[in-house]
Amino acid sequence: MPECLIVQPIHRAGLDLLTAHGVTPRFASAPDMPTVAREIPGCAGVITRNAGLDAAAVEAGASLRVIVNHGVGMNRIAVDRATELGIPVCNTPTANARSVAEHAIALILALARKVMEGDAAVRSGDWRLRYEGRMMELHGKTLGLAGFGTIARITGAIARHGLGMRLLVFSPGSEDAALREAGAERAPSVEALLAGADVVSLHRPLRPDTRHMINADTLHHMRPHALLVNTARGELVDTAALAEALREGRLAGAAADVFAVEPPGAEEPLLSAPNTVLAPHIAGVTEEAMRETALQCAAQVLDVLAGRRPPHLVRPEVWERQRS
The missing domain is CATH 3.40.50.720 (NAD(P)-binding Rossmann-like Domain)
Structure with a gap:
């Protein structure tokens, strides 16, 4: 045999x-x-x-x-x-496309509604989050999708039909007809995607041209209230630059299910960065x-x-x- x-x-x-x-x-x-x-x-x-x-x-x-x-x-x-x-x-x-897409939506909601902070507040008896939380309602906001493969399309469909979000897509290889069918608008560049979105979800493969597509330069295009979610590949993000943007308040929050090194070592910048939700590569593990x-x-x-x-x-x- x-x-x-x-x-x-x-x-x-x-x-x-x-x-x-x-x-x-x-x-x-x-x-x-x-x-x-x-x-x-x-x-x-x-x-x-x-x-x-x-x-x-x-x-x-x-x-x-x-x-x-x-x-x-x-x-x-x-x-x-x-x-x-x-x-x-x-x-x-x-x-595992639907499971990963659902996890991306879960991370977006966790950031927007400060789920982790809320849990910690109740456990510590600190009720100030109720009055000072500055949480985001997603309805009417723009979800920026970097990549438009199967996972990104399902993520976009959930966001659009379930949460009433607008869709902005950066995906040079995707046809206009596919974007129209999804009710999405095309962003001509990564910078345009980051500048136009309230929430950015990464769905691109790792290649030499996509490594650190989120870096110190591109992060400057994001809005201060914006959120970044990565369920694709850890190496798409320069996490040192991302952690610095979070500490300086140039970005409201970030979530990562993937890391360049897994499990990440103590030197991983996101472990000490504020306003983050981190998961151990479980998006597809339903x-x-x-x-x-x-x-x-x-x-x-x-x-x-x-x-x-x-x-x-x-x-x-x-x-x-x-x-x-």
């Missing part, structure tokens, strides 16, 4: 699907790459999460026929090397999303091993020259 290495835990439903179709899950003893490289030989497939799969581990998998990422972002997987070796790489771009993501991962492993083209190939061109 072929084996599939499971680098980090996935929902039981995915494991059961593999087993039911004759593929044996083998669990990595640790998610670090040297360990994975030692344990991947003999495996026909691998499912990894945020641990990724580096070039050394890919090369060590002499029997490897498919790599599947439990999630969307591919920056921790050696896709180029896998493609050179003829190994299809797949991801799951839609499985029961429903975890089950669907695991099922999509397992199904694509089975597709490739059976010679069927999987639905979410990261590099489609590899299919015609894949490793035998």
Whole structure:
């Protein structure tokens, strides 16, 4: 029976699907790459999460026929090397989209209505927040979406139809028709997005051109009452610059579910910044999303091993020259 290495835990439903179709899950003893490289030989497939799969581990998998990422972002997987070796790489771009979008909305509401401060006030018997809180009603405000993929579109739909917010979108690759259908206006630049929004939600992939798109210069375009939420990639934000803007009162609040280093070390600037809500990369970790993501991962492993083209190939061109 072929084996599939499971680098980090996935929902039981995915494991059961593999087993039911004759593929044996083998669990990595640790998610670090040297360990994975030692344990991947003999495996026909691998499912990894945020641990990724580096070039050394890919090369060590002499029997490897498919790599599947439990999630969307591919920056921790050696896709180029896998493609050179003829190994299809797949991801799951839609499985957790609604859960992440709901979490983005939750963080926006937590900031706007000072949920964390309110909880602390009640526990300490301090009622001043009721009179001095200066909270924001979201109805009629503008939500700026940086990126307009599936998660951003769902976030925008919830904000527009559920909260009555206006939508402003910066997404150079999105067609005008898609924005019109969503009832959104296009921002011509990141700076225009930041200047025109009361709340900014980040949904862009990490690439050289998006790294630190939120930095000391771009933050100066944001309104003092504005809020920033990041459920995409930690490296999109220069958190030192963001923490400074928060301390100086040039921004009303920020929320982050993702960090450049996870877990963040004590030196992470946002840990000591005021008016923040921080979460440990849990936007997509609902029961429903975890089950669907695991099922999509397992199904694509089975597709490739059976010679069927999987639905979410990261590099489609590899299919015609894949490793035998």
